Amino acid sequence: MTTTPVDSRSRGEAPGPAGLPLLGSMLDLRRDSLGTFLRAQREHGDVVRLEAGPPGLRSVFHAVFAPEGIQQVLASEAANFRKDHxxxxxxxRSFGNGLLTSQDTDYLRQRRLVQPLFTKRRVDGYAAAVTTEAAAVAARWRTAGTPTVDVVREMNRLALCTVSRILFGTDAAAAADAIDRCAPVVNAYVVQRAYVPVKIPREWPTPGNRRARAATDELNALCDRIIAERRTAAAAPADGASAAGAPADGAVPGGDLLSLLTEAGNDEDGSLDATEIREQVLIFLLAGHETTATSLAFTLHLLARHPAEQRRVQEEIDRTLGDRTPTAADLDRLPYLTQALKESMRLYPAAPVISRRAVEATEIGGHRIPAGADVVVAPWVTHRNPALWEDPERFDPGRFAPEREAARHRYAWFPFGGGPRACIGQHFSMLESVLALATLLRAYDLEAVDEEVPVAAGITLQATGPARVLLRPRPHFS
Structure with missing residues (x-):
């Protein structure tokens, strides 16, 4: 990508790379969007204007990298930046109009209906489901016949099984298999369509359209079947076991999320119909599976590459837990493990780029953002800004000691977004990650086989290569 600034058409326009005469920065963004954004910030500043695509089909967007500008987009001027990207x-179009994508009155109604399912008390009740799945992974590793595992694949399956158990209860295994098979197909299709200048209509029977439609139909049919079964069960008299309070094998104490969604309602907002429930479930699967898997995988891999930090985390786990299973109450008792997790989320944020569209013209960092402009904020870049983070590529959990965290701008670290559209599942993600990591790191010492893991931006951050680690069972776990 060339570094010649784009000519300003008016005073206050943001600088940016010229790119190629016919395609602008399109090829750079397609080859390595994260690297392109990093170079743009370092060469042109904290508000950058980029052009991509051929004349007549060229898209122009603004990237905002400074915490103050990010706060404008996500929080203080959030009403002016919509999810119209x-x-x-x-x-x-693929997953439905759930909390991630809905807007205006639809979003406010959904948020009010769903928020009670994500209170701290409710989420803490899912701790046993998390530790059950993590303990199963630790036990399987012991009998796997190989001392080396790819933590990207392993944590993807762990997060998928965990969120499936919490969402679907006794139907978790069947759901996890279908999601594992179908979600990557739909995700790749969504990303490909989002960034092409000319979109082939979804209705045309191309191979890509047909594969994506088949995968979407399978996910929809799975959710619809389980929703119908839940509603039938809710209407039927409780049997003896249920009345006695004994949950079926695989059930989540207090009810799985899908059952709770079918019961959610209030006088102001009514309740969710079957289609709305399905759309919420699919968005929860998308947002609650891949994002947590990314955080788990890279925390394990970074600790495997930094044995001194790994030992410090394990000493804290041993001292806090002894031989007992971790619980939700241990979240505050494992501060250094939490710091290591936050540091891995700094280096490998699961949502590396967040997109919006400006409704009205505004100004960010002294530069004009026109009405209708696409705007992105990029945790991947802000989390690596040397003005905010000393030696930013270094893994240092100490950055998240309470006093150092309190001294930083709120939007220097924002893996969960921020403002009124901040991730509703923040507490659940942190709970799941800390308890799963504590379970696995108590059982194994890890040594990195792959030093570097290539990544790319999709709907979430995607590892494009393995992150293999060598497992050594810890003696007290034998």
Missing amino acids: PLYEEVR
């Missing part, structure tokens, strides 16, 4: 439209 092409990526969100494609997610909406």
Whole structure:
């Protein structure tokens, strides 16, 4: 990508790379969007204007990298920056209009109906489901016949099984298999369509359209079947076991999320119909599976590459837990493990780029953002800004000691977004990650086989290569 600034058409326009005469920065963004954004910030500043695509089909967007500008986009001027970006439209078309993509009155109604399912007390009740799945992974590793595992694949399956158990209860295994098979097909389709200048209509029977439609239909049919069964069960008299309070094998104490969604309602907002429930479930699967898997995988891999930090985390786990299973109450008792997790989320944020569209013209960092402009904020870049983070590529959990965290700008670290659209599942993600990591790191010492893991931006951050680690069972776990 060339570094010649784009000529300013008016005073206050943001600088940016010229790119190629006919395609602008399109090829750079397609080859390595994360690297392109990093170079743009370092060469042109904290508000950058980029052009991509051929004349007549060229898209122009602004990237905002400074915490103050990010706060404008996500929080203080959030009403002016809507989820009208092409990526969100494609997610909406494939997964439905759930909390991630809905807007205005739809979003407010959904948030009010769903929020009670994500209170701290409710989420803490899912701790046993998390530790059950993590303990199963630790036991399987012991009998796997190989001392080396790819933590990207392993944590993807762990997070998928965990969220499936919490969402679907006794139907978790069947759901996890279908999601594992179908979700990657739909995700790749969504990303591909979001960033092409000319979109082939979804209705045309191309091979890509047909594969994506088949995968979407399978996910929809799975959710619809389980929703119908839940509603039938809710209407039927409780049997003896249920009345006695003994949950079926695989059930979640207090009810799985799908059952709770079918019961959610209030006088103001009514309740969710079957289609709305399915759309919420699919968005929860998308947002609660891949994002947590990314955080788990890279935390394990970074600790495997840094044995001194790994030992410090394990000493804290041993001292806090002894031989007992971790619980939700241990979340505050494992501060250094939490710091290591946050540091891995700094280096490998599961949502590396967040997109919006400006409704009205505004100014960010002294530069004009026109009405209708696509705007992105990029945790991947802000989390690596040397003005905010000393030696930013270094893994240092100490950055998240309470006093150092309190001294930083709120939007220097924002893996869960921020403002009124901040991730509703923040507490659940942190709970799941800390308890799963504590379970696995108590059982094994890890040594990195792959030093570097290539990544790319999709709907979420995607590892494009393995992150293999060598497992050594810890003696007290034998």
